[in-house]
Amino acid sequence: MLRLVELDKTYPTGDKALKSVDLEVPQGQVLALIGPSGAGKSTLIRCINRLVEPTSGSVFLGDVDLTKLGSGALRRERRRMGMIFQEYALVERLTVMENVLSGRLGYVGFWRSFTRRFPQSDVDEAFRLLDRVGLLEMADKRADELSGGQRQRVGICRALIQNPALLLVDEPTASLDPKTSRQIMRLICELCAERDLAAIINIHDVALAQMFVQRVVGLRFGAIEFDGPPDALTPDVLTRIYGEEDWEATIEKVEDEDEMVTA
Numbered sequence: 236m237l238r239l240v241e242l243d244k245t246y247p248t249g250d251k252a253l254k255s256v257d258l259e260v261p262q263g264q265v266l267a268l269i270g271p272s273g274a275g276k277s278t279l280i281r282c283i284n285r286l287v288e289p290t291s292g293s294v295f296l297g298d299v300d301l302t303k304l305g306s307g308a309l310r311r312e313r314r315r316m317g318m319i320f321q322e323y324a325l326v327e328r329l330t331v332m333e334n335v336l337s338g339r340l341g342y343v344g345f346w347r348s349f350t351r352r353f354p355q356s357d358v359d360e361a362f363r364l365l366d367r368v369g370l371l372e373m374a375d376k377r378a379d380e381l382s383g384g385q386r387q388r389v390g391i392c393r394a395l396i397q398n399p400a401l402l403l404v405d406e407p408t409a410s411l412d413p414k415t416s417r418q419i420m421r422l423i424c425e426l427c428a429e430r431d432l433a434a435i436i437n438i439h440d441v442a443l444a445q446m447f448v449q450r451v452v453g454l455r456f457g458a459i460e461f462d463g464p465p466d467a468l469t470p471d472v473l474t475r476i477y478g479e480e481d482w483e484a485t486i487e488k489v490e491d492e493d494e495m496v497t498a
């Protein structure tokens with residue numbers, strides 16, 4: 236479904252953020268991207284939808300090489316990739332419903348998007364999605380009246396209403412408390428399973444990734460250092476990815492928290 240071939244990114248500053256990355260993600264697979272700060276996780280996610288322009292290599296979404304597309308064709312292909320952001324990227328003064336519907340802007344014509352008149356089928360779908368994530372009652376609230384977890388749910392609905400083939404998720408829980416983080420990760424993974432949707436989730440919390448995904452890819456210095464199931468992430472492997480950090484302690488801390496929450 237998604238295939239990266241020898242993907243390279245060197246920023247104008249000379250930083251080599253990605254070094255010949257090869258990666259295949261089949262339909263329906265949720266993959267967590269881990270690695271230390273500066274490893275290239277955000278760059279990888281952003282090179283896929285060309286928010287960051289790759290230096291060389293290919294990004295195939297199905298049969299289409301996204302790196303070869305002109306701006307019009309790229310805009311169309313971007314509809315197939317929903318993005319979820321760390322800071323939610325909502326329009327604060329608009330309502331929850333308006334924020335969700337903004338995910339359809341790539342589909343409706345200029346005039347409709349200018350006047351924000353969306354087809355009834357889009358409004359119906361927005362209500363269905365808000366209901367699914369438990370925010371139906373919030374549809375008319377302004378985005379700035381919501382908690383962090385609620386905002387991220389709106390961000391998830393906005394990505395899903397695009398009807399994407401792939402979700403690109405950049406640190407979805409970095410601004411949330413541990414319990415809300417787990418709820419959001421669970422929700423993203425459940426929705427992907429329901430829709431047979433592939434996702435790449437850039438996540439710095441290894442324990443959280445291990446709880447929810449089937450596959451983990453570890454980046455170090457812009458290259459893939461590990462690619463396997465979460466239970467293969469032994470302390471040795473984590474040290475290979477991150478360097479000398481006490482990962483066992485980090486993981487135990489999160490497990491303790493879980494017990495406290497469920498106790």
Ligand SMILES: Nc1ncnc2c1ncn2[C@@H]1O[C@H](COP(=O)(O)OP(=O)(O)OP(=O)(O)O)[C@@H](O)[C@H]1O
Pocket residue numbers: 246247248250251252270271272273274275276277278279439
């Ligand atoms: N716009 C930019 N211009 C120059 N260098 C950049 C730019 N963005 C990222 N880099 C560099 O590219 C490398 C990879 O950065 P990237 O943000 O992709 O890493 P990351 O793994 O997402 O890190 P973090 O977990 O801290 O967000 C780093 O060395 C970073 O300094």
